[in-house]
Amino acid sequence: MSTATTEHHDHHDDHGPAYGWKRWLFTTNHKDIGTLYLLFSLVMFFIGGGMALIIRAELWQPGLQIVDPLFFNSMTTMHALVMIFGVVMPAFVGLANWMIPMMIGGPDMALPRLNNWSFWIMPFAFLLLLSTLFMEGGGPAGGWTLYAPLSLQGGDSFAFVIFSIHFMGISSVMGSINIVATIFNMRAPGMTLMKMPLFVWTWLITAYLLIAVIPVLAGAVTMLLTDRYFGTSFFSAAGGGDPVMYQHIFWFFGHPEVYILILPAFGIMSSIIPTFARKPLFGYASMVYATASIAFLSFIVWAHHMFTVGMPLAGEMFFMFATMMISVPTGVKVFNWMATMWRGSMTFETPMLFAIGFLVMFTIGGLSGLMLAITPADIQYHDTYFVVAHFHYVLVPGAIYSIMAATYYWIPKWTGNMYDEKLGKIHFWISTIFLNVLFFPMHFVGLAGMPRRIPDYSLQFADWNMVASIGAFGFGFSQLIFAYVVIKCMKGGEKATDEVWEGADGLEWTVASPAPYHTFETPPTIK
Amino acid sequence: MSSPSTYYIPHDAKWPIIGSIALFLFFAGFAAFLNGGNSVVMLAGGALLIYMMFRWFGLVITESENGMYSKQVDTSFRMGMMWFIFSEVMFFAGFFGALFYARIFSGPWLSGIGEGGAAATNAVLWSNFEYMWPHNGPAELGGEYQVMGWLGLPLINTIILLISGVTVTIAHHAIKEGNHDKMVRWLLATVALGFLFVGLQCFEYYEAYAHLNLKLTTGIYGSTFFMLTGFHGFHVTMGAIILLVVMLRGRRKHFSATNHFAFEAAAWYWHFVDVVWLGLFIFVYII
Numbered sequence: 001m002s003t004a005t006t007e008h009h010d011h012h013d014d015h016g017p018a019y020g021w022k023r024w025l026f027t028t029n030h031k032d033i034g035t036l037y038l039l040f041s042l043v044m045f046f047i048g049g050g051m052a053l054i055i056r057a058e059l060w061q062p063g064l065q066i067v068d069p070l071f072f073n074s075m076t077t078m079h080a081l082v083m084i085f086g087v088v089m090p091a092f093v094g095l096a097n098w099m100i101p102m103m104i105g106g107p108d109m110a111l112p113r114l115n116n117w118s119f120w121i122m123p124f125a126f127l128l129l130l131s132t133l134f135m136e137g138g139g140p141a142g143g144w145t146l147y148a149p150l151s152l153q154g155g156d157s158f159a160f161v162i163f164s165i166h167f168m169g170i171s172s173v174m175g176s177i178n179i180v181a182t183i184f185n186m187r188a189p190g191m192t193l194m195k196m197p198l199f200v201w202t203w204l205i206t207a208y209l210l211i212a213v214i215p216v217l218a219g220a221v222t223m224l225l226t227d228r229y230f231g232t233s234f235f236s237a238a239g240g241g242d243p244v245m246y247q248h249i250f251w252f253f254g255h256p257e258v259y260i261l262i263l264p265a266f267g268i269m270s271s272i273i274p275t276f277a278r279k280p281l282f283g284y285a286s287m288v289y290a291t292a293s294i295a296f297l298s299f300i301v302w303a304h305h306m307f308t309v310g311m312p313l314a315g316e317m318f319f320m321f322a323t324m325m326i327s328v329p330t331g332v333k334v335f336n337w338m339a340t341m342w343r344g345s346m347t348f349e350t351p352m353l354f355a356i357g358f359l360v361m362f363t364i365g366g367l368s369g370l371m372l373a374i375t376p377a378d379i380q381y382h383d384t385y386f387v388v389a390h391f392h393y394v395l396v397p398g399a400i401y402s403i404m405a406a407t408y409y410w411i412p413k414w415t416g417n418m419y420d421e422k423l424g425k426i427h428f429w430i431s432t433i434f435l436n437v438l439f440f441p442m443h444f445v446g447l448a449g450m451p452r453r454i455p456d457y458s459l460q461f462a463d464w465n466m467v468a469s470i471g472a473f474g475f476g477f478s479q480l481i482f483a484y485v486v487i488k489c490m491k492g493g494e495k496a497t498d499e500v501w502e503g504a505d506g507l508e509w510t511v512a513s514p515a516p517y518h519t520f521e522t523p524p525t526i527k
Numbered sequence: 528m529s530s531p532s533t534y535y536i537p538h539d540a541k542w543p544i545i546g547s548i549a550l551f552l553f554f555a556g557f558a559a560f561l562n563g564g565n566s567v568v569m570l571a572g573g574a575l576l577i578y579m580m581f582r583w584f585g586l587v588i589t590e591s592e593n594g595m596y597s598k599q600v601d602t603s604f605r606m607g608m609m610w611f612i613f614s615e616v617m618f619f620a621g622f623f624g625a626l627f628y629a630r631i632f633s634g635p636w637l638s639g640i641g642e643g644g645a646a647a648t649n650a651v652l653w654s655n656f657e658y659m660w661p662h663n664g665p666a667e668l669g670g671e672y673q674v675m676g677w678l679g680l681p682l683i684n685t686i687i688l689l690i691s692g693v694t695v696t697i698a699h700h701a702i703k704e705g706n707h708d709k710m711v712r713w714l715l716a717t718v719a720l721g722f723l724f725v726g727l728q729c730f731e732y733y734e735a736y737a738h739l740n741l742k743l744t745t746g747i748y749g750s751t752f753f754m755l756t757g758f759h760g761f762h763v764t765m766g767a768i769i770l771l772v773v774m775l776r777g778r779r780k781h782f783s784a785t786n787h788f789a790f791e792a793a794a795w796y797w798h799f800v801d802v803v804w805l806g807l808f809i810f811v812y813i814i
Contacts, residue, residue, distance in 0.1 A: 018539070026539045108536045110603035113583075117543030124551040128558075159558035167554055173614050181606040185599060186534070215614045219621025223754070229561045230743055232750035233664055234625055237648060240664030240747035242633035249621055249628075312642055521533065 016517045025120070028112035029517060030097045035414070036119050037094025038407070041087050042483065044126065048082035049476050051075045056438075056472035058455050059465050072455035073141035074133065080144030084261065085168050086126055088395070091403045092264040093118070093175050096203050098414065100179065102508040102515065103197045105188025105524045110181035118175035125167035132157035132164075143453060145254065146221065148235035148246040152228045162225045169214045176207035176214075183207075188507075190526030194288070197506055198281065201288050202267030205295045209256045209263075212299075217253035220246065244309050251302035259298045261395065263291060265362075265402030266333055269355055271506070272409050273337050276352035277344025278503035283336040290329035290336075297326045307378045316375045323373040327366065334363055349501075350424030354405035357397055357432050365393030368443070383453075386446025392439045397432075404482060411489050412496035416514030419489040423481055430478040438471030535595045542583040549575035584772075588789075592781065601788055608792040612799050615762070619803050622758065626751045626810060633747070634658040637665055663746025673739040675752065677812035680731045684724050685808050688763075691720035692801050695770070695794050705784040707777055714774040717797070721767030728760045755811055759803055766800045769793045 017023045017032065027033060054075050058066045067075070097115065101108055109115045132139040137155020140146065151158065183196070183204045196204075224246070226232040233239020235246045266287075274281045281287065303311060303319040311319075337359055346352070368390040372378050381387060404427075412418050441464035446452075450461045457465065496513040511519050552572030560566045590596065596604075635641055638658035639649035649656060653665035663669050675681070698713035732753075735741040743753045773793045776782070782790055 022539075025544055026541055028537050028540050107534050111607055112536050113540040113543060114607070116540045117546055120544050120547045121550065124547045128551065128555060156562040159561045160555070163554035163558050167550060170550070173611075177607050177610045177614075180610055181603045184606060185602045211610050211614045212617050215618035216621040216624075219618050219625075223622075223625065225561075226743075226750070226754065232743055232754065233668055233747050234629075234750055236664070236668075237633075237637060237652075238664050238666035239668040239750070240634060240637065240662050241629060241750065242636075245625060245628045245633060249624060252621075252624070 026116070028108070028116055030101050030109045030112070030115065031414075031515065031517065033109075033115050033119050034094045034096075034098030037090045037097060037122075040119070040122055041091035041094060041403075042486070044082055044086035044090070045479070046483070047130070048079055048087055049479065051079040051082065053472060053476050055079065056469040059457070060469045061466065062457050062459055062462050064456055067455070069455045070138055070141055073143075073453065074139040076453050077140045077142065077144050078129075078133065081129060081140075082126075083395070084144070084257070085165075086122070088261050088399045088403070089172065090122055092203075092206070092261075092399075093179075095199075095264065095268070095403070095406050095410075096179055099410065099508060100182055100200055100203060101186060102511065102519055103200050103506055104183065104186060104191050105507050105520045105526065106182060106186030107518065107521045107523075108186075109178050110185050111178045114174050115178055118171045118178065121167060121171035121174075125164050125171065128160055128167060129164035132160045135160070145247075145250055146224060147250075148224055148227065148243050151224060152235075158228060159225065162221045165221050166218055169218045172210050172214045176210040179203055179207040180211070188520065188523035188526055194285065195526065197267070198270035198284070198287055198291075199264065199267030202263040202270075202291050205291050206260050206263045209260050209295055209298065213253040213256045213260075216249060217257075220249040220253065223249070244306070247306050247309060248303065251305045252299075254305065255302040256295070256298040258394075259294055261399050262362075263294070265358070265399050266291065268402045268406045268409075269337060269358060272351050272355045272405055273340050273359075275409075275501050275504045276349060276355070277341045277346050279340055279344040280505070281336070282339035282342075283332070286332055287336055290332040293329040294326060297322060297329070301326065304373055304378070307375050308382045320373060320375045324370065327370055330366060334359065334366075345503075349408075350419070350421060350428055351405045351409035353425065353428040354401050354408065357428065358401045358405065361397030361401070361432075361435070362394055365390055365395075365398060368393065381446065383451055384446040385442040385450045385452055388452050389439050389442035389446055392442070396435060396439065407482075407486065409501075410508070411486065412500045413508060413511075413513050413515055415490050415493075416496055416512075417489050417493035418496050418500075419485050419493065423485050423488075427478060427481040427485060430481070431475055434471045434474030434478060436471070438468050438475050441465075441468045441471075534597060535590070535600050537590075542579050542586070546576065546579045546583070549573075549579050588776070588781070601786075604788055604792070608795060612795060615799065616803075619755075619758070619806075622751070622755050623806065623810065626755065629747045629751065630660050634660060634662065661748035661752075663748055667746070669742055669745035669749060670740065672741045672745050672749070674748075675731070675735055675739065675741060675812065677808065680727055680734075681808060681812045684727050684731075685804065687720050687724050687727070688801050688804050691717045691724070692798060694720065695797050699790065699794055702777070702782050702787050702790055703784055707780050707782070710782075710790075711774055711777045714770055714777060718767050718771050718774060721763055721770065721797075725760060725764055725767065728756065728763075752811060755807055759800070759807055762800050762803070766793070766797050769796060 017029065018026070024032065024036060027036075054067060055072065058064075058072055097109065100106075135155065135157045137157060139157050140151065140154055140161045142151035142154060146161070154161075183200055187196070223232065223234040227234050227236065233241045235241050235243045237243070270281055270287060301319055301323045303315060304323045307316060307319070348356075368386070372381055372387065372390055408419060408424055445461045445464045448461065450457055498511065498513050499509045500513060501509070507520075507524060508515070510524065549572050552568050553576055554572070556564075556566065556568030556570070556572050560569050632641075635658050637649060637653065638656050639646040639654075640658070656665035661674055663672065694713050694717045698710045698717065701709035701713060741752070742749050770793050773790050776789065
């Protein structure tokens with residue numbers, strides 16, 4: 001690896017940020033782009049959350065009261081698309097942008113212009129997606145998985161949805177390529193692969209997953225498009241295709257996608273827990289290998305989403321056992337985090353609260369996943385609220401909590417100000433209580449047989465649905481505290497020290513707070 | 528050409544936002560077009576996208592010619608291209624997956640072979656259907672058709688692409704010796720072979736539509752045949768244009784024996800297109 005030195009080049013005038021809107025539109029700075037991604041994600045979080053509240057308002061009691069069923073279905077569809085592609089993924093990319101160059105001692109991302117494009121695609125892609133809600137026939141309503149033949153029967157919005165997915169895919173692939181190139185090519189001398197912080201490792205592996213599966217999704221939705229508009233028969237049995245084939249191709253993307261939404265979270269946990277336990281991470285190498293194993297296994301488990309479609313028995317068995325194997329490397333991680341905390345000098349600032357919340361509640365989601373992996377049991381659970389409870393437990397106190405933990409953990413480095421610790425803790429406790437009020441009852445109604453994606457339900461599910469809706473509004477509105485804390489911290493507050501956290505380790509804590517516009521133009525020395 | 532010692536980080540990137548607007552117009556326009564609208568917005572978006580690429584690549588070429596890129600920047604470009612090609616491979620993998628699935632699973636199941644519920648569709652809907660590849664489904668969508676043989680045009684096209692792989696390698700050796708003229712000559716041959724391939728492919732499509740009644744709508748066979756060869760043909764066209772640009776840059780002596788990443792990236796892309804074709808030739812045409 002060649003290195004940068006202190007010698008300045010004529011073309012490299014070392015200026016700070018430009019002024020006004022031009023700074024944000026034309027920026028190539030990894031910190032600016034990281035901020036843009038994170039703010040975009042925050043805005044989309046409230047849009048996607050608003051959709052969830054419409055769903056929960058309709059489900060407040062049995063019968064149809066607030067929205068018509070088609071709009072309800074487009075809310076469930078859009079809520080998922082917005083939360084996955086518009087909130088969790090951009091937030092992780094934003095964190096990668098901010099942190100990876102600083103963590104590896106590089107001057108910036110490897111391909112700064114491409115970085116700008118990766119971000120500036122997102123608002124346009126979501127404009128395309130969200131505009132479908134205002135079209136004749138409404139937005140997509142066949143579920144975010146866009147299963148054929150149902151999705152093919154949508155209105156005019158169908159083509160817009162497909163193209164918005166292509167559009168986001170371009171952003172994801174470019175962003176991932178940039179992250180791979182950055183990690184391999186921009187490390188400071190001495191920053192060997194096995195010295196990299198785990199956040200960098202998990203993102204490296206996530207980037208590979210993205211490069212491998214986003215194009216497959218692009219292929220799948222292209223086939224939907226041609227089936228609908230050009231008369232191909234990929235998913236039509238009459239022409240010799242098969243609707244189930246769509247599910248196979250989709251979930252070949254979809255399952256690695258699940259890990260795309262959680263691996264960076266594992267990296268965040270592996271940064272935060274050692275800091276507040278004041279101990280080095282337990283089992284660093286095993287964490288790296290566990291992450292790689294999870295990534296590998298994620299490619300051979302996809303059909304566990306399809307146990308009820310009528311696969312041959314051998315297929316059901318293979319996908320069941322392969323899926324259950326994932327709990328081994330995941331267990332390695334959970335136990336490593338626990339071992340890191342064991343006999344540590346623990347303190348419980350907001351990031352650590354969110355990290356521990358993650359650990360406990362993500363594990364609940366992981367264990368219900370293990371139940372769903374068992375084919376004969378899954379046939380009972382399939383498409384019920386039990387599944388909804390499962391993936392919300394891994395995504396909300398999993399992915400979303402990790403993003404919030406990361407925000408509280410690194411925002412002093414980003415803004416130079418400490419956030420409001422008291423409000424942060426209040427945010428954590430209110431969120432955690434309402435989150436469980438919201439999602440835990442879904443296990444019960446699911447096991448009792450309540451199907452998902454339905455605006456109306458039988459009377460026996462009424463009580464727990466009302467409880468869940470109370471939890472939903474409580475959780476939703478408590479996120480305003482988060483937005484307030486973030487904005488307040490951006491505007492000012494108690495000055496943060498360079499190290500910020502007493503037990504923090506890593507290159508990002510060696511630079512000033514707030515981090516200067518350009519960091520590590522001269523590579524640091526790595527012990 | 529001296530190499531700078533710091534990593535070049537550009538400022539004020541104006542082309543990405545233009546690219547986003549172009550893609551937005553293209554996608555929104557295309558969707559409107561598919562729903563029965565006109566094609567003006569789509570074409571405007573496409574034109575803007577091409578203009579953006581022309582200017583963005585032009586900027587990068589100028590910067591490269593001015594010696595602003597260090598060895599480390601070069602490595603970033605190489606990694607970018609490598610993983611971009613890998614993503615393209617995965618795009619084709621999706622379509623190959625569809626082909627294999629249709630041939631190994633859907634077809635036999637539709638004819639009643641297989642366990643579980645596989646036989647039901649056959650028994651209830653199409654009890655006369657017997658599976659053999661190729662087919663256009665139990666409903667015989669698109670009507671009577673003839674299969675595209677592999678002897679003739681496809682074989683000639685295979686030979687053309689294989690020869691183009693050789694010519695591009697000769698050109699590579701030429702630039703490694705610093706011989707621009709020889710490189711340009713052999714690249715010209717490669718580009719010509721590339722466009723010849725595309726021309727013959729168009730002729731093959733014409734034959735399929737005019738004489739074989741083999742269309743995109745000819746069931747699963749027509750779908751996989753035209754989508755796989757079509758996307759491949761599009762990539763050949765792109766690859767040939769990339770090589771053409773490299774050739775024109777070669778005429779302006781942009782490259783040196785040690786510094787010619789653009790050439791290598793184009794060559795990698797060309798080999799990728801070549802390998803995909805071999806997969807197509809075997810699994811779409813022969814077997």
